[in-house]
Amino acid sequence: MLEKINKPNDIHKIALADFPQLAEEIRQFLIESVSQTGGHLASNLGAVELTLALHNVLELPQDKIVWDVGHQAYTHKILTGRKEGFKKLRKEGGMSGFPKRSESDCDAFDAGHSSNSISAGLGYVRARDLLGQNYRVVSVIGDGALTGGMAYEALNNAAELKTNFIIVLNDNNMSISKNVGGMSSYLSALRTAESYTGMKINVTKNLKKIPRVGTALVDTMRKTKSSIKQLIIPGMLFENMGITYLGPVDGHDMRQMMRLFNEAKRVEGPVIVHVLTEKGRGYEPARKHPDQFHGTGPFDIKTGKALSQKKGPTYTDVFADAMVNLGEEHDRLVGITAAMKEGTGLVRFEKKYPDRLFDVGIAEEHAVSFAAGLALGGMIPVVAIYSSFLQRAVDQMMHDVCMQNLHVIFAIDRAGLVGADGETHQGCFDLSYLTMMPNMTVMAPKNAWELRKMLEFAVCASGPVAIRYPRGGAYLGLEEFESPIQYGRSEVLYRGEDLAVISVGSMTEICEQVCRELKERGRRPTFVNARFVKPLDTALLDELSRDHKLIVTVEENVKNGGFGEHVAAYMEACHPEVRVLPIAIWNRFVEHGEVGSLRAKIGLSAPDILDAIEKYEEQQ
Ligand SMILES: Cc1ncc(C[n+]2csc(CCOP(=O)(O)OP(=O)(O)O)c2C)c(N)n1
Ligand SMILES: CC(=O)[C@@H](O)[C@H](O)COP(=O)(O)O
Ligand SMILES: [Mg+2]
Numbered sequence: 001m002l003e004k005i006n007k008p009n010d011i012h013k014i015a016l017a018d019f020p021q022l023a024e025e026i027r028q029f030l031i032e033s034v035s036q037t038g039g040h041l042a043s044n045l046g047a048v049e050l051t052l053a054l055h056n057v058l059e060l061p062q063d064k065i066v067w068d069v070g071h072q073a074y075t076h077k078i079l080t081g082r083k084e085g086f087k088k089l090r091k092e093g094g095m096s097g098f099p100k101r102s103e104s105d106c107d108a109f110d111a112g113h114s115s116n117s118i119s120a121g122l123g124y125v126r127a128r129d130l131l132g133q134n135y136r137v138v139s140v141i142g143d144g145a146l147t148g149g150m151a152y153e154a155l156n157n158a159a160e161l162k163t164n165f166i167i168v169l170n171d172n173n174m175s176i177s178k179n180v181g182g183m184s185s186y187l188s189a190l191r192t193a194e195s196y197t198g199m200k201i202n203v204t205k206n207l208k209k210i211p212r213v214g215t216a217l218v219d220t221m222r223k224t225k226s227s228i229k230q231l232i233i234p235g236m237l238f239e240n241m242g243i244t245y246l247g248p249v250d251g252h253d254m255r256q257m258m259r260l261f262n263e264a265k266r267v268e269g270p271v272i273v274h275v276l277t278e279k280g281r282g283y284e285p286a287r288k289h290p291d292q293f294h295g296t297g298p299f300d301i302k303t304g305k306a307l308s309q310k311k312g313p314t315y316t317d318v319f320a321d322a323m324v325n326l327g328e329e330h331d332r333l334v335g336i337t338a339a340m341k342e343g344t345g346l347v348r349f350e351k352k353y354p355d356r357l358f359d360v361g362i363a364e365e366h367a368v369s370f371a372a373g374l375a376l377g378g379m380i381p382v383v384a385i386y387s388s389f390l391q392r393a394v395d396q397m398m399h400d401v402c403m404q405n406l407h408v409i410f411a412i413d414r415a416g417l418v419g420a421d422g423e424t425h426q427g428c429f430d431l432s433y434l435t436m437m438p439n440m441t442v443m444a445p446k447n448a449w450e451l452r453k454m455l456e457f458a459v460c461a462s463g464p465v466a467i468r469y470p471r472g473g474a475y476l477g478l479e480e481f482e483s484p485i486q487y488g489r490s491e492v493l494y495r496g497e498d499l500a501v502i503s504v505g506s507m508t509e510i511c512e513q514v515c516r517e518l519k520e521r522g523r524r525p526t527f528v529n530a531r532f533v534k535p536l537d538t539a540l541l542d543e544l545s546r547d548h549k550l551i552v553t554v555e556e557n558v559k560n561g562g563f564g565e566h567v568a569a570y571m572e573a574c575h576p577e578v579r580v581l582p583i584a585i586w587n588r589f590v591e592h593g594e595v596g597s598l599r600a601k602i603g604l605s606a607p608d609i610l611d612a613i614e615k616y617e618e619q620q
Pocket of ligand 2: 040069071112294295343414418421471
């Protein structure tokens with residue numbers, strides 16, 4: 001069957017009776033491909049039939065499907081002529097793991113961050129109506145993504161709509177880990193109404209028809225806590241808002257789904273189709289451990305075991321252990337995660353201190369304001385969020401935390417390049433948005449030891465403190481440098497003259513090679529680990545100005561608003577005779593690929609840095 005799928009809408013050539021066979025072949029294809037390349041497996045396995053059913057009732061590219069997060073769109077990629085792309089899935093120059101408009105005109109919206117699909121879909125709908133066009137718009141959102149505030153803002157706005165807009169709620173009862181919160185409980189309650197698929201049945205009336213027990217059954221149900229109204233009108237919450245609710249429907253039964261999608265197409269207004277799917281379906285290890293197979297590296301299909309063995313601790317591991325240790329000493333220390341307790345390492349903290357870990361759902365904005373309240377209430381909150389996801393909460397950091405100078409600690413994981421997830425997930429902006437915030441202290445560790453020490457420092461500090469560290473293995477080198485962390489002071493690793501290299505966090509490992517090479521070339525560089533990106537160590541900059549002509553700063557962040565620009569501004573104002581060469585990411589989004597190779601591509605490898613210094617000095 002899969003051989004027949006080579007371009008968009010080829011699915012219309014497949015007989016309905018052959019759909020189960022096609023679904024099976026797609027699953028095998030996904031398992032085999034992802035076992036070799038790595039990628040997001042469990043969500044994709046769960047969404048195979050849903051995607052087939054949707055494609056069957058739509059015409060692409062005229063009709064628009066907006067995938068939330070986009071990590072479940074692999075079947076969509078297959079159905080739109082991108083089977084071959086799986087050979088280089090998430091590899092440099094290869095196919096992205098997320099929908100990308102530049103990749104296919106069947107991708108309606110670029111994705112990667114969650115909970116925005118209803119907003120984007122609604123935008124399409126309003127544009128369509130204003131321009132008098134005629135196409136379908138479908139936003140596909142998961143139950144996890146429905147914990148994000150943007151989804152509610154969009155539903156609230158969509159409720160006023162008088163024209164068709166289909167929202168498919170892909171409910172697998174999972175986020176990356178177990179889904180959390182009131183909406184998740186509400187969806188669980190709806191799940192039990194499965195047999196009333198798509199119909200507004202008067203349940204009471206029908207139950208009463210059951211001989212002998214019917215009336216008694218209704219009475220008992222009235223007395224139970226579960227609302228009888230809920231059974232009469234599943235999805236009442238949405239219905240009361242003005243959004244038609246259809247479902248729930250078995251997300252692996254294509255006929256049922258297509259029937260409901262066709263029904264949804266006839267609704268004049270917003271309509272939610274509630275689809276129940278199973279994360280990891282069709283591959284036992286993924287079904288049993290959907291969290292481990294949410295995003296995976298290459299693995300052995302037979303056993304489900306990862307092919308590459310972990311070499312040493314990651315920065316996440318170091319943070320995780322440090323949190324557990326500090327939790328012992330500081331009983332007011334609490335952890336907050338926005339649905340990423342595995343990714344950020346807070347699972348260990350939760351195991352030891354279950355009452356002190358808050359998983360707030362995919363709600364970064366709320367997580368930060370919630371932390372502000374916790375701080376005012378007397379706790380020491382540590383908000384652990386990936387760099388790119390924290391972009392969501394810039395206002396909350398500024399307005400709710402920094403303006404009140406609250407002691408909230410931001411543990412910013414995945415800062416710098418993350419690799420295979422690409423543009424949407426590279427953590428390349430945090431130094432810029434953090435350093436603009438008054439009262440904020442910003443640190444970046446050079447190695448594992450320093451991350452531990454910075455966290456200890458942050459817990460005992462005051463005001464907002466951010467520590468940013470990269471994805472992957474923690475650097476264990478430079479361990480001989482263990483001077484205590486002092487507020488606003490950099491660490492001079494060795495002192496030379498003429499040329500100083502100041503590195504930020506993850507770039508210290510690279511700059512160690514740069515400085516070694518410079519020495520081999522007969523130079524005597526000063527090598528500084530910045531430690532603090534904010535405040536700047538101006539005392540050190542003043543001192544360096546005495547016997548240095550050039551300061552080179554190196555950071556894994558965009559140049560605009562980054563460390564180098566702050567150093568350059570200070571030197572321009574106070575020591576204009578000293579030149580500053582900021583080496584950073586130049587005003588661009590960085591695509592997917594392997595981190596080392598991406599660094600080389602954007603000028604952040606050791607040879608690139610040496611070249612840049614050489615060229616700069618030649619030009620002077
Ligand atoms: C703003 C943001 N925060 C966090 C994430 C990380 N993330 C990706 S998928 C996911 C879970 C999504 O759950 P759901 O929408 O139910 O989809 P499922 O994985 O169950 O298919 C999370 C937390 C993200 N992509 N964007
Ligand atoms: C889709 C998504 O946002 C997450 O699954 C993300 O890919 C996780 O990244 P890590 O692998 O770095 O935890
Ligand atoms: Mg889910």
